Amino acid sequence: MRLGFLVDDWSGHAGVILRQSQVDGPVRGEICSSSAADPGRVRDQAARIVSLDRDARGYAELGERDEVVGTRQRESGWLRPVLFHSPYEAACWAILSARIRQSQAARIRDELSVAHGTEIAVDGEVLPGFPDPERLLAVEEARGLSEEKLRRLHGVAEVALAGDLDRDRLLAAPHDEALATLRAIRGIGPFWAEGILLRAVGTTDALALGEKRGWVAAAEAYGAPEVVEDDAAFLGLAERWRPFRTWVAVLLRATA
Numbered sequence: 001m002r003l004g005f006l007v008d009d010w011s012g013h014a015g016v017i018l019r020q021s022q023v024d025g026p027v028r029g030e031i032c033s034s035s036a037a038d039p040g041r042v043r044d045q046a047a048r049i050v051s052l053d054r055d056a057r058g059y060a061e062l063g064e065r066d067e068v069v070g071t072r073q074r075e076s077g078w079l080r081p082v083l084f085h086s087p088y089e090a091a092c093w094a095i096l097s098a099r100i101r102q103s104q105a106a107r108i109r110d111e112l113s114v115a116h117g118t119e120i121a122v123d124g125e126v127l128p129g130f131p132d133p134e135r136l137l138a139v140e141e142a143r144g145l146s147e148e149k150l151r152r153l154h155g156v157a158e159v160a161l162a163g164d165l166d167r168d169r170l171l172a173a174p175h176d177e178a179l180a181t182l183r184a185i186r187g188i189g190p191f192w193a194e195g196i197l198l199r200a201v202g203t204t205d206a207l208a209l210g211e212k213r214g215w216v217a218a219a220e221a222y223g224a225p226e227v228v229e230d231d232a233a234f235l236g237l238a239e240r241w242r243p244f245r246t247w248v249a250v251l252l253r254a255t256a
Contacts, residue, residue: 003046004120004127005085008167010160012036013129015122016046023077027052032122048167048202051080051247059244066240068221069248072255081250083202087167088160089130090200091185094192095152096145108144115142133157152187159185170201198246205243207235214249217256 001018012035020027029046036042047053060078063070073079084090097105113119113128116139120129131139136157139150159165170178178201182193194208208214209231218237219228227234241248 001050002122002125002127003049003085004122004129005045005049006089006117006130006132007034007036007038007042008045008086008088009037009041010132010134011038013118013120014042014046015120015127016042017123018046018050033120035118045085049083049085051083051202053202054204056080059247062241062244062248069241069251072221072251076251076255079251079254081199081202081247084196084200085130087165087170087182087196087200088133088156090196091156091159091165091182091188091192092130092136092153094196095149095156095187098149098187104144108142111144112136112139112142133160149187155186167201170197171203175206203246205245207238207245207249211249214253217252218249220256221252 003016003018004013005016006013014034014036015032016029017032018027018029027050029043031039031042034042044053060073063073084093093105093109096109109130110128113130116135117131118129120127134157137154139153142150145153156165163169164181170181173181175197178197179190179193182188182196183190188196191210194210197203198206198208212228215228215234218234219225222237224233224237227237238245238249
């Protein structure tokens with residue numbers, strides 16, 4: 001797997017390649033290129049992006065207790081959530097992708113990266129590196145980007161520079177407090193606040209209550225149609241997944 005990303009202390013970009021030579025063997029990472037200040041931070045962020053920063057022994061034990069989870073784990077090759085590079089990039093994607101096609105948003109993101117970020121060489125492949133907050137604040141216009149979306153991106157950049165999108169800070173905060181911090185960003189509503197917390201911060205045991213597709217996947221997997229419209233029923237079902245409710249919700253959606 002090739003990763004190219006903005007290191008989340010904004011000191012530079014890095015390219016990392018991850019290799020696993022045998023099933024169930026160790027994953028080895030190599031920093032192919034980096035302008036970042038701290039190689040340790042690059043390593044830790046790369047591990048977090050693919051959820052290798054967490055001890056997953058309890059996840060395997062959960063699969064042994066719950067046949068539905070265990071079957072999906074084995075069929076998927078022990079899938080773990082793949083995260084956004086950082087809460088900052090996730091928030092920017094939330095703004096870029098609002099009310100337009102994903103392909104169009106990806107084009108705008110990549111053009112912003114080439115024009116104002118950098119290109120990252122990773123094992124013979126060139127990947128776009130998103131601009132850091134200071135460079136994003138200097139962008140005055142971009143093809144396909146409305147004035148309102150640009151203002152919102154500038155707001156995300158300002159919040160990031162203030163430290164409010166720091167991954168460790170959001171992870172350590174109480175769940176409701178972290179959501180409130182994210183929802184305070186202009187253009188970030190309840191859906192994306194939960195999305196950033198679960199798919200960029202890297203929580204393992206929280207649920208996106210606004211993401212109904214996950215509820216549908218759970219209902220189908222367990223033959224429990226009542227959980228689709230009943231909050232209490234869904235939360236009750238999800239109790240069996242602790243302390244990996246986030247991971248199992250992602251697993252069920254990915255294997256539906």
